[in-house]
Amino acid sequence: MTSRRAAIITGAASGIGFATAKRLAADGWPLALVDVDAARLEEKAKQIEGVDVQTYPFDLLQAERFDDVVDAVGGCDLLVNDAGIGVAASLLETSVEDWDRTIAVNVTAMFHTCKAVLPAMLDAGGGRIVNVSSIAGVVGLRNRLAYCASKHAVIGLTRAIAADYAHLGIRCNAICPGTVETEWIGKILSNAEDPDATRKQMEARQLDGRMGSPEEVASGIAFLASDEARFVNGAAFMMDGGMTAV
Ligand SMILES: NC(=O)c1ccc[n+]([C@@H]2O[C@H](COP(=O)([O-])OP(=O)(O)OC[C@H]3O[C@@H](n4cnc5c(N)ncnc54)[C@H](O)[C@@H]3O)[C@@H](O)[C@H]2O)c1
Numbered sequence: 001m002t003s004r005r006a007a008i009i010t011g012a013a014s015g016i017g018f019a020t021a022k023r024l025a026a027d028g029w030p031l032a033l034v035d036v037d038a039a040r041l042e043e044k045a046k047q048i049e050g051v052d053v054q055t056y057p058f059d060l061l062q063a064e065r066f067d068d069v070v071d072a073v074g075g076c077d078l079l080v081n082d083a084g085i086g087v088a089a090s091l092l093e094t095s096v097e098d099w100d101r102t103i104a105v106n107v108t109a110m111f112h113t114c115k116a117v118l119p120a121m122l123d124a125g126g127g128r129i130v131n132v133s134s135i136a137g138v139v140g141l142r143n144r145l146a147y148c149a150s151k152h153a154v155i156g157l158t159r160a161i162a163a164d165y166a167h168l169g170i171r172c173n174a175i176c177p178g179t180v181e182t183e184w185i186g187k188i189l190s191n192a193e194d195p196d197a198t199r200k201q202m203e204a205r206q207l208d209g210r211m212g213s214p215e216e217v218a219s220g221i222a223f224l225a226s227d228e229a230r231f232v233n234g235a236a237f238m239m240d241g242g243m244t245a246v
Contacts, residue, residue, distance in 0.1 A: 004028065004029065004030065004077065005030070005073065005074060005075055005076050005077045005124070006029070006030045006031060006032045006052075006054070006073040006074075006076045006077075006078075007024050007029040007030070007031055007032070007076060007077065007078035007079070007080065007225070008031075008032045008033075008034065008069060008070070008073065008076045008078070008079050008080070008113075008117065009021050009024070009031065009032070009033055009034065009080040009082060010034045010035070010060060010080070010081050010082055010083040010109075010113060011034075011035060011081075011082035011083030011084065011132075012031075012033035012034060012035050012041065012044065012045075012082070013033070013035035013037045013040040013041040013043075013044050014035070014037070014040065014044075014182065014183050014184075015180070015182030015183055015184055015214050016082055016132060016177065016180060016182060016214045016217045016218065016221075017033075017035070017080070017082035017083065018044050018214070019213075019214035019215045019217065019218035020080055020082060020214075020217075020218040020221050020222070021033055021044070021045075021048055021053075022047070022048060022215075022218070023215070023218040023219060023221070023222045024078070024080075024218075024221075024222060024225070025048045025049070025050055025051045025053070026050070027222055027225075027226070028051065029051060029078065030051050030052040030053075031048065031051060031052070031053045031054070032054045032056060032069055032072075032073045032076065033045055033053065033054070033055050033056065034055075034056045034057075034058070034060065034066070034069060034083070035055075035057060035083070036057070036058065036059045036060070036083075037057070038057035041055050041057050042055060042057075054072070054073065056068075056069045056072075060083055060105065060109035060112075060113070061104055061105065061109060063109070063112040063116075066109075066112060066113050066116050067116050070116050070117055070120065074120075075117070075120025075121070075123070075124065076117050076120065076121070076127070077121070077124065077127050077128065078127065078128045078129075078130075078225050079113060079114065079117045079127070079128075079129045079130070080129075080130045080132070080221055080225070081110045081113055081114070081129070081130070081131045081132060081154075082132045082221075083105065083109070084105065084106050084132060084134075084150075085101070085102060085105045085106065086102070086144060086146075086147040086184070087101075087102055087144075087145075087146050087147060088143050088144065088188075089143060089144075089145060089146070090142070090143055090145055091145045093145075094145050094146050098146055099145075099146045102146035102147060102149075102150050103146065103149070103150055103153070106147070106150035106151065106153075106154065107150050107153045107154060107157065110131060110154060110157060111157060114129055114131075114157070114161060114172070117129070118161075118165070118170070121169075121170060122165070122168055122169075122170070125169050126168070126169025126170060126171075127169070127170055127171075128170075128171045128172075128173075128224070128225050129158075129161065129170070129171070129172040129173070130172075130173055130174070130175060130221050130224045130225055131154050131157065131158045131172070131173070131174045131175070132154075132174070132175055132177070132217075132221075133151045133152075133154040133155050133158070133174040133175065133176045133236060134147075134151040134154075134176055134177060135176055135177070135178050135238070135240050135243055135244050136148045136151040136152075137151035137152050137154055137155045137174065137176050137236060138152075138155070138176060138236060138238070138244055139244055151176075154174055155174050155176075155236045158172050158173060158174040158234065158236070159234045159236075161234075162233045162234030163234060166233050166234070171224075171229070171230070171232065171233045172233065172234065173224045173229070173232055173233065173234065173235045173236075173237060174235065174236045174237065175217065175220050175221055175224060175237045175239055176236050176237060176238050176239065176240060176244075177212060177217045177220075177239050177240060178205070178206050178211075178212055178239070178240030178241050178243040178244075179202045179203075179205060179206065179211045179212065179243075180211060180212040180213065180214055180216075180217055181211040181212070181213060181214070182214055185202070185211065189202075205243050206240065206241030206242060206243045207241055207242030207243065207245060207246065208241035208242060210241065211241075212239065212240070212241055216239065217239055220237060220239040224237060
């Protein structure tokens with residue numbers, strides 16, 4: 001595919017999403033950036049140079065707003081579904097409200113965004129979708145019940161899209177990061193009883209003994225989005241410093 005319609009990135013105002021925006025801009029993609037945090041999205045978008053950048057601040061739970069984005073950019077060649085939320089709770093501690101919200105943001109919104117971009121991708125003869133799952137999409141993490149269920153669902157959604165549309169030129173892959181030093185992890189650490197001990201625990205979970213950087217995950221997303229990955233489809237691409245290797 002040689003055309004370069006926009007890459008749409010959700011969750012682009014922070015962490016992995018913003019690093020991905022910077023990386024894809026460097027790779028020459030015009031960008032449509034979506035995030036619920038309007039002020040931060042504007043601030044971050046200003047830091048990206050060299051390509052056209054459009055911002056769309058809204059909550060992905062408003063599905064029809066995403067349809068408007070796809071219309072506004074005239075269809076896209078690449079969708080990166082990065083926006084996500086987590087709740088620290090086991091089964092007995094998870095409220096129905098937290099369960100519903102986690103599934104709605106992490107899974108149902110992704111179902112909708114994939115569905116919204118697909119017709120224009122099919123019309124163009126193909127397209128790429130990269131869905132951000134997690135190590136929590138392939139193993140059970142303690143105290144992350146709803147998050148684990150949602151990230152497992154992301155991989156199922158990804159594989160089913162690949163199975164249905166690969167023969168029509170669609171590549172749909174998931175990336176599964178280990179612990180990555182973002183604002184999200186910063187909040188978990190600052191709320192911890194002993195932030196230093198919690199950080200050490202988080203670092204030790206990776207075989208590499210450190211957290212990943214948002215830029216490292218962005219490079220994995222850029223690879224899955226690129227022609228270099230033309231033989232990769234329906235994958236759950238582990239980028240976890242070896243955490244799930246043992
Ligand atoms: N940081 C990690 O260790 C890690 C590990 C594995 C997977 N992930 C996944 O990577 C993705 C990004 O994580 P991060 O650490 O960069 O998080 P982050 O909190 O730094 O960024 C997430 C962004 O998504 C946006 N967002 C959340 N809900 C939204 C909604 N309803 N509508 C629009 N925007 C919304 C937030 O405003 C935020 O800007 C998430 O899907 C997360 O589950 C993160």
